[in-house]
Structures are given as structure tokens and as C-alpha cells.
Amino acid sequence: MHIHxxxxxTETLAALCARLAKSDFIAVDTEFMRENTYWPELCLVQIAxxxxxxxxxxxxxxxxxxPMLDLLVDNEDVLKVVHAGxxxxxxxxxxxxTTPHPLFDTQIAAMALGMGEQVGYSNLIESMTGVKLDKGARFTDWSRRPLDKRQIDYAIGDVTHLVTVFPRMLEKLRKTGRGAWLDQEMERISDPANYVNDPDLAWQRVKVASRKPEVLGRLKAIAGFREREARRKNLPRGRLIxxxxxxxxxxxxxxxxxxxAKVRGLAPSWAGNEIGARLMGAIEGAAPLVEAEMPPREDRRPGLGKEGALVADLLKLLLKVRARDADVAPRLIARGDELDALAAGQRQNLSMMEGWRFDVFGRDALxxxxxxxAFSVQSGKMVMSEL
Incomplete structure (x- = not known):
């Protein structure tokens, strides 16, 4: 393989992308910094x-x-391969x-091959090629220039190894008939809606003990204010508030x-400056959170009584057993909220009730x-039997 x-x-980039556009697949990785900014600062793109x-x-x-962005988002003929992308x-x-499409994430593929739920890149490469990667440049400051040869070699290695591993994973998926298992997951990570950061939903990431609608309404308003201010100033949200x-x-x-001025965590200047005035405007204009937006209580699952919660726990146990039998990561089969929904009586719009997931798990879950x-223990081993 030729390493450039x-x-x-721009001329060199355009020529490179024109050649890559003729390939069936390309491996893509990025290096970025986001410690000092709201928007991640793109520092390097590796492609092969x-x-x-x-x-x-x-x-x-x-x-x-x-030329690179056109190749990634507009060219539907070239598969883009990433790891935990x-x-x-x-x-x-x-x-x-918009997002790159079509996509193939090797971390998700590893779940279908029984390699765990979040296998790291180094572990994936070592398990499939025997190569131990040098991790020395992992925590480098990618925004500094010039980049030295070790940094560039390390970064390019992330895609050259991916080019080697991807066809091997694809062949394993074909042999096991599990390639189709991943179609839904790959389309999910390609959905642009997953990457829209809505300020009106930012409050859901902030923990607060109260469940009073007035408190949660202010939480929503203040968190939304922080998100918009952090974007405008391009500062990490936690550095602002x-x-x-x-x-x-x-x-x-x-x-x-x-x-x-008395609030711990705010600079005293907020008591008289414009950003402080905007914060007070957000607080004073906050409306109580409406019932439809109220979060579920943490001490119980939505729609489940005590008996339903026990059934959901049994479903988790069944999922572990069936995932072990199929040698696939449980999270690829079903999520916890879907198990809760099934235990609460829902049958429609559950991925486990369709296709391969139904064959592997959904039929038994139902x-x-x-x-x-029924579950039982025989000779120290858990077995299941139809009643």
C-alpha cells in the first residue's frame, strides 16, 4: 500500500479523492480536539x-x-468503513x-461476531491480525503544527489496519449469514437525526433531584440557554456553566x-453583565414542564408495576442466555427499554419481534x-422448557 x-x-486532495471514488470501500478516521471549544475542531482526516x-x-x-466531503456524503457507490464512528x-x-452513507462500523459488526459490545480498535486489530498497535500518540495534541512523522504514522495506521480487517469481517459475516443482521444498525448510525443537538432537549442530560414541573421547566430553560450561549461563543458547555x-x-x-454574584460556579461579573441578564431572562421566562415531557421516575420503569419489572428482569436473563447461545452481543438483539416495553404489554414496533431478532430471541421472549x-436448573445449568 502506498502511503502519501x-x-x-486542494489539488492533491482532489486527485486523491478522484482515485478513491473508484474503490468499493474506503476506511475513514479523524483526529480532533474539543477540550477548549463547543464544536469539535477537526485536526486530521485519515483515509485509505x-x-x-x-x-x-x-x-x-x-x-x-x-472533494473529501463530496466523496464521504455524496458518493453512494463507495462504502465508508469506520470503527466506533x-x-x-x-x-x-x-x-x-448530513452524514456519510453508506456506512459500515466495525465495532457494530464485532457485536454480530461475538467479540463483545464495545470492542476497542486496538483489541479488534490484535484479535484479527495479531498486530499490537503503538498507543503512544493516542493523547497527542492534534491541533499543534507541525505534526511529526510518528504522529502521522500512528494516525494513518488507524485506516490501513481497518482496510485489512474489514474484508475479513465481511467474509465471516457472509459465512455465518449475519451480514443482514447489521443492515438496520448501519442505517441507524447513518441517520442525520442522531447528530442534531437540540438545545430544547439539553436539560435531559442534567441531573436534578426534584420532580416539580416548575423546577424542571427552569432546568429546561437554563440548559437551553447554556447550549445556545456555548455555541455562540464556541466554548465547552461545562466551561460556561x-x-x-x-x-x-x-x-x-x-x-x-x-x-x-452569590451563585457558586458563576463569575461575580454575571451579576451585572449582558450574559447574566440573558440568563435571568431565561429563568424568568421559564414555564413549568408539561406532563408529556416529564421524565419517568427512577425508582420504577415507565408502564411497569412491580410484577412487570420482575418480568423485565427475567427477559434480561433470557436475553443473556440467548445471546450467549448465538454468540452475539446482547445489545445488538434488544435494548433495555424494549424489554420493559414487552413486559408492559407492548407487541408492536419492537425490533426483537422482527426478522433475525425474533428467531434468536423474540419468539422465546414472547x-x-x-x-x-419456564426456567429451571438441571445439573447446575440453566435450561428453558415450553409449558
């Missing part, structure tokens, strides 16, 4: 097919990334308002802007909740 020097000009590999420098003066996809979404400060403001709202399946 660092790509820093079976013939060549290159690192692209997005920080190079005058470099136009359009959520953050890589998020960065492309931020640049283009920490979660615990937001929770404190929601539970104990200040009566006047001058009171912001039999369990309808009283047609």
Missing part, C-alpha cells in the same frame, strides 16, 4: 483504500475540503448537515440579577411473558 505525504493542498492511504490536514492554509460522523455532520450550577439555579432561582416458557 501529509495532504495540505486497498491501494493507498493518506492523512489530510484540515488546518492547512487554503485547503478546500470539498459516532464522533467521526458527528464532525462530518457539523460540516455538511457546570451541570451542578444549572441544577442549583433550577431548584433555587435567584430573584434578581444581582443575586447571581413465550416467556405469555407464560409458555
Amino acid at each position: 505525504p501529509l495532504v495540505t493542498d 483504500d486497498t491501494n493507498e492511504a493518506a492523512a489530510i490536514d484540515p488546518l492547512a492554509p487554503g485547503l478546500d475540503l470539498t 459516532g464522533q467521526d460522523i458527528e464532525i462530518i455532520y457539523n460540516l455538511t448537515q 457546570k451541570d451542578e450550577t444549572i441544577a442549583d439555579l433550577a431548584v433555587h432561582p435567584p430573584r434578581a440579577q444581582a443575586d447571581l 413465550a416467556l411473558v405469555e407464560g409458555r416458557l
Whole structure:
């Protein structure tokens, strides 16, 4: 495989992408920094097919990334291969308002091959090739220039190894007949809706003990304010206001802007500046959270009584057994909220009730909740039997 020097000009990038556009698949990875900004700062893009590999420098003066972005999001003929690609996809979404497609995530594929739920890149490569990766450059400052040879070699290795591993995984999936198992998951990670960061939903990430609608309404307003201000200033949201400060403001709202000087976690200047005034406007304009938005109680699952919760726990046990039998990660078969829904009586719109998931797990899960399946222990081993 030919390894190119660092790509820093648009002409070289365009020629590279024109060649890669003729490939059946390309491996893609990114290096970025987000410690000091709201938006992740793209610092390096690594890309490869079976013939060549290159690192692209997005920080190079005058470099136009359009040829690369066109290849990633507009070219439907080339499969884009990533590993645990959520953050890589998020960065492309931020640049283009859409996502790479079609996609293949090797971490998700590993779940179908019995390699665990979140197998790391290094472990995947070592298990499939025997190569132990050098992790020394993993925590480098990718925004600093110039990048040295070790940094670039490390970064490009992430895609050259992926190019080697992907066909092997694909062959295993074909032999086991599990390739179709992944179609739904790959389409899910390609959905642009997953990467829209809605300020009106930011409050759901902040923990607060109260369940009073007035408190949660203020929480929603303050968290949304923080999200919009952090975007505007391109600052990490936690640097602007920490979660615990937001929770404190929601539970104990200040009566006047001058009171912001007494709030732990806020600079005293907020008591008289414009951002403090905007914060007070968000607090004073907050409406109580409507019933439809109220979160479920943490001490019980939505729609489940005590008996239903016990059934859901039995379903989790059954899922572990069936996932072990099929040698597939449980999370690829069913999520916890779906098990709760089945235990609560839902039968429609559950992925476990369709296709391969029904064959592997859903049929038995339905039999369990309808009283047609029993657990027992024989000779120290758990067995299940139809009633």
C-alpha cells in the first residue's frame, strides 16, 4: 500500500479523492480536539483504500475540503468503513448537515461476531491480525503544527489496519449469514437525526433531584440557554456553566440579577453583565414542564408495576442466555427499554419481534411473558422448557 505525504493542498486532495471514488470501500478516521471549544475542531482526516492511504490536514492554509466531503456524503457507490464512528460522523455532520452513507462500523459488526459490545480498535486489530498497535500518540495534541512523522504514522495506521480487517469481517459475516443482521444498525448510525443537538432537549442530560414541573421547566430553560450561549461563543458547555450550577439555579432561582454574584460556579461579573441578564431572562421566562415531557421516575420503569419489572428482569436473563447461545452481543438483539416495553404489554414496533431478532430471541421472549416458557436448573445449568 502506498502511503502519501501529509495532504495540505486542494489539488492533491482532489486527485486523491478522484482515485478513491473508484474503490468499493474506503476506511475513514479523524483526529480532533474539543477540550477548549463547543464544536469539535477537526485536526486530521485519515483515509485509505486497498491501494493507498493518506492523512489530510484540515488546518492547512487554503485547503478546500470539498472533494473529501463530496466523496464521504455524496458518493453512494463507495462504502465508508469506520470503527466506533459516532464522533467521526458527528464532525462530518457539523460540516455538511448530513452524514456519510453508506456506512459500515466495525465495532457494530464485532457485536454480530461475538467479540463483545464495545470492542476497542486496538483489541479488534490484535484479535484479527495479531498486530499490537503503538498507543503512544493516542493523547497527542492534534491541533499543534507541525505534526511529526510518528504522529502521522500512528494516525494513518488507524485506516490501513481497518482496510485489512474489514474484508475479513465481511467474509465471516457472509459465512455465518449475519451480514443482514447489521443492515438496520448501519442505517441507524447513518441517520442525520442522531447528530442534531437540540438545545430544547439539553436539560435531559442534567441531573436534578426534584420532580416539580416548575423546577424542571427552569432546568429546561437554563440548559437551553447554556447550549445556545456555548455555541455562540464556541466554548465547552461545562466551561460556561457546570451541570451542578444549572441544577442549583433550577431548584433555587435567584430573584434578581444581582443575586447571581452569590451563585457558586458563576463569575461575580454575571451579576451585572449582558450574559447574566440573558440568563435571568431565561429563568424568568421559564414555564413549568408539561406532563408529556416529564421524565419517568427512577425508582420504577415507565408502564411497569412491580410484577412487570420482575418480568423485565427475567427477559434480561433470557436475553443473556440467548445471546450467549448465538454468540452475539446482547445489545445488538434488544435494548433495555424494549424489554420493559414487552413486559408492559407492548407487541408492536419492537425490533426483537422482527426478522433475525425474533428467531434468536423474540419468539422465546414472547413465550416467556405469555407464560409458555419456564426456567429451571438441571445439573447446575440453566435450561428453558415450553409449558
